[in-house]
Amino acid sequence: MNLLPFGKLPAAKPRSFVPPTIDLGDWPQIAPLFDQLEVRAARATTAAALERWLLDWSELNAALDEEASRRYIAMTCHTDNADAERAYLHFVEHVEPPLKPRQFALENIYVAHPQFDRLPKARYAVFNRDVKNHVTLFRAENVALETEEAKLCQQYQKLIGAQTVKFRGEEKTLVQMGRYLEEPDRALRQEAWELVASRRLVDVDKCEEIFDQLIRLRTQIARNAGFENYRDYAHRQKGRFDYAPENCFQFHDAVEMEIMPAVRKIQDDRRRQLKLEKLRPWDLAVDPQNRAPLKPFAEVGEMVSRTQNVFNHLDAELAAGFQQMQDLKLLDLDNRKGKAPGGYQSTLSEARVPFIFMNAIGVQRDVETILHEAGHAFHALATRDEDLYAYRGAPIEFCEVASMAMELLGNEFLEEFYPVAEANRARKTHLEGIIGFFPWMATVDAFQHWIYTHAGHTRAERKAAYLQLMDRFGGDVDYSECEAARAYSWQRQLHIFLHPFYYVEYGIAQLGALQVWANSKADKAKALNDYKKSLALGGARPLPELFAAAGCKFQFDAATIRPLVELANTELKKL
Numbered sequence: 001m002n003l004l005p006f007g008k009l010p011a012a013k014p015r016s017f018v019p020p021t022i023d024l025g026d027w028p029q030i031a032p033l034f035d036q037l038e039v040r041a042a043r044a045t046t047a048a049a050l051e052r053w054l055l056d057w058s059e060l061n062a063a064l065d066e067e068a069s070r071r072y073i074a075m076t077c078h079t080d081n082a083d084a085e086r087a088y089l090h091f092v093e094h095v096e097p098p099l100k101p102r103q104f105a106l107e108n109i110y111v112a113h114p115q116f117d118r119l120p121k122a123r124y125a126v127f128n129r130d131v132k133n134h135v136t137l138f139r140a141e142n143v144a145l146e147t148e149e150a151k152l153c154q155q156y157q158k159l160i161g162a163q164t165v166k167f168r169g170e171e172k173t174l175v176q177m178g179r180y181l182e183e184p185d186r187a188l189r190q191e192a193w194e195l196v197a198s199r200r201l202v203d204v205d206k207c208e209e210i211f212d213q214l215i216r217l218r219t220q221i222a223r224n225a226g227f228e229n230y231r232d233y234a235h236r237q238k239g240r241f242d243y244a245p246e247n248c249f250q251f252h253d254a255v256e257m258e259i260m261p262a263v264r265k266i267q268d269d270r271r272r273q274l275k276l277e278k279l280r281p282w283d284l285a286v287d288p289q290n291r292a293p294l295k296p297f298a299e300v301g302e303m304v305s306r307t308q309n310v311f312n313h314l315d316a317e318l319a320a321g322f323q324q325m326q327d328l329k330l331l332d333l334d335n336r337k338g339k340a341p342g343g344y345q346s347t348l349s350e351a352r353v354p355f356i357f358m359n360a361i362g363v364q365r366d367v368e369t370i371l372h373e374a375g376h377a378f379h380a381l382a383t384r385d386e387d388l389y390a391y392r393g394a395p396i397e398f399c400e401v402a403s404m405a406m407e408l409l410g411n412e413f414l415e416e417f418y419p420v421a422e423a424n425r426a427r428k429t430h431l432e433g434i435i436g437f438f439p440w441m442a443t444v445d446a447f448q449h450w451i452y453t454h455a456g457h458t459r460a461e462r463k464a465a466y467l468q469l470m471d472r473f474g475g476d477v478d479y480s481e482c483e484a485a486r487a488y489s490w491q492r493q494l495h496i497f498l499h500p501f502y503y504v505e506y507g508i509a510q511l512g513a514l515q516v517w518a519n520s521k522a523d524k525a526k527a528l529n530d531y532k533k534s535l536a537l538g539g540a541r542p543l544p545e546l547f548a549a550a551g552c553k554f555q556f557d558a559a560t561i562r563p564l565v566e567l568a569n570t571e572l573k574k575l
């Protein structure tokens, strides 16, 4: 039984190194390929031979990546199928663990290779920089600490996952409680919000305990690698060669100066529309005019054909790409029993085609998601001709430009889904969401900068530092009598626990997306051409060059942000 939605996929290139009949889920068949690569590296005496070797390693990586993706896709499309689960777990448990040290060994061989410096400089600059960085940061003594860290992260997830409340006689998860914050009945919203907040407060000390241990471990990991603090280590480990902590601080300041006035204005409009004296934390998610939710489509087929129409308006090449995804059945979009929650875009790295997974139920959020994931898919399609596997992927700061810009560009044609007034309502919600994201991004990022550069701080000092950030970025929401909930609201941001310093990327990317959108207001054809050109570069160039190719500045200062906020404000006035 084929558990994948798609059939045989067109090969991007025939294999020249990986045997055609190999079972890539069977480690004993894979290991000899690593042996061969090690032997052949030693025999590569010219730059051309080393380049050939890189392409073979690349082919193997793509084949292994596609194998992992296929198993993941099958499992998430059929969570109730035991074979799919077994196949996925087999790969995770029996292929990935022995794979990691073999990959690392090849990286070491590569950076120490006599031909390493003789490879064409411009072509390999980014790749060599990244591999070197990975090799340089490795410390054997950190392996055990990282296992320890993963265990603590799991403890946090378990703690948060177990949080439920009893609401109106029924046990509900906190995620399920979210929908009551959209209820027009204010007393009901308050009741739901307070119940959730008090449940979270029960676990405050447990979260603090886990977090203190995480900080200690991470600081030790950084020191082992020769860094003064974990912040500097994390920036290097994430390959942030093109921006530094100072740029992040500049970003936070710019958000405070340029974006907070727009946030306060949106909050004030909301307050007046809701006819309230003060905005309280339970007034932030409800539609300010108490309208019923938007219904963009009744069934998924409609969503797909309307999305296709949006791309037809936008650009012939992108439209052809989305049509090809339909023809090859590279979409699994409907919500049905036995499917994992959420949405993602995955790339089948050997066929070099994208796949989109989501759970559409007929709400506006689905339209945003399909546009977003299609942006990622266009990125994958744009890099099909690149033979170096590592360059078919870009850094996250730019990947999210591809997807977030597509939300904004696609939103210009929401009339495919709605009458004009409703399309404008959807655009307004989307733009306000973008503006409202920046202060939270700045809070999460600035808080972590403080945490990891203030070793040995007390819990009280940490709380005070966070409250200062809430004063800067929280806007005009009245938290009286819910001060504790405000002071510990960071504890529900899982990135702070699980993926430290991974958040500012979304802010950086959103600035790029807004610039692409602004460019399209001035010259739609040029903006789209630049967008496509930049996507085709994949990860072959450093971030500032990827942004430049897309027609954007790679800067997060007030001068870059100001015109973008002005444009958003002008557009919001029209809606």
Ligand SMILES: [Zn+2]
Pocket (backbone or CB within 6 Å): 372, 376, 399, 400, 403
């Ligand atoms: Zn994304």
